[in-house]
Amino acid sequence: xxxxxVVGFKRADLGKxxxxxxxxxxxxxxxVYGKGExxxxxxxxxxxxxxxxxxxxxxxxxxxxxxxxxxxxxxxxFHPVSETLMHADFxxxxxxxxxxxxxxxxxxxxxxxxxxxxxxxxKLRKLKVxxxxxxxxxxxxxxxEGLDLGKSVKVxxxxxxxxxxxYNPSVTIASIAIPRALRSAQSKxx
Numbered sequence: 001x002x003x004x005x006v007v008g009f010k011r012a013d014l015g016k017x018x019x020x021x022x023x024x025x026x027x028x029x030x031x032v033y034g035k036g037e038x039x040x041x042x043x044x045x046x047x048x049x050x051x052x053x054x055x056x057x058x059x060x061x062x063x064x065x066x067x068x069x070x071x072x073x074x075x076x077x078f079h080p081v082s083e084t085l086m087h088a089d090f091x092x093x094x095x096x097x098x099x100x101x102x103x104x105x106x107x108x109x110x111x112x113x114x115x116x117x118x119x120x121x122x123k124l125r126k127l128k129v130x131x132x133x134x135x136x137x138x139x140x141x142x143x144x145e146g147l148d149l150g151k152s153v154k155v156x157x158x159x160x161x162x163x164x165x166x167y168n169p170s171v172t173i174a175s176i177a178i179p180r181a182l183r184s185a186q187s188k189x190x
Contacts, residue, residue, distance in 0.1 A: 001136050002058040003070070004050045008041035010065055019087075028085050032062060032071055034092025039064060048085055052076055055125070057103050057138065060090060070133070072101060093133040100166065102126040103137055105173060109145030113176035118149045122174045124167075127155070131163035140165070142173050149178045 019029045027042040062069045071090040152175035155167045
């Protein structure tokens with residue numbers, strides 16, 4: 001799993017006015033939960049670019065005044081108008097405890113439906129997965145091998161080796177849509 005480093009500084013004072021001042025200085029108030037007491041800290045906003053504003057899933061190496069922790073981003077809060085990051089919650093990883101993450105889907109294989117002019121329509125771009133940190137996949141590979149026009153691939157078809165997919169097995173991940181031109185050609189042929 002890809003790891004991104006975020007350097008932070010402990011916060012002595014908590015509250016709205018302190019958090020407002022930190023945001024005005026270009027920092028994000030944060031907290032990390034997990035082992036022991038929660039640690040309140042702040043980090044520069046630009047360090048969150050590779051963590052929050054990317055479709056990839058990653059672990060975060062928190063360096064809080066020299067103390068390092070491996071965590072995942074658990075929750076984020078954005079300003080309702082400007083959409084700037086206002087707060088971030090992290091969950092410290094433990095080797096023996098499974099965690100839940102949203103992992104991006106990558107499609108593999110060749111589909112006869114795509115070769116005939118169909119279009120791959122992804123219903124789910126990410127899947128919620130539960131796994132131990134060592135077994136967390138970078139992406140979930142979904143095979144579209146052998147899918148004809150109008151067919152779909154469901155969660156039950158995904159091979160999950162060391163992780164568990166937290167969706168109903170009957171949920172559709174992607175389908176091969178029939179383009180309008182082919183649909184009208186088929187209706188004229190009948």
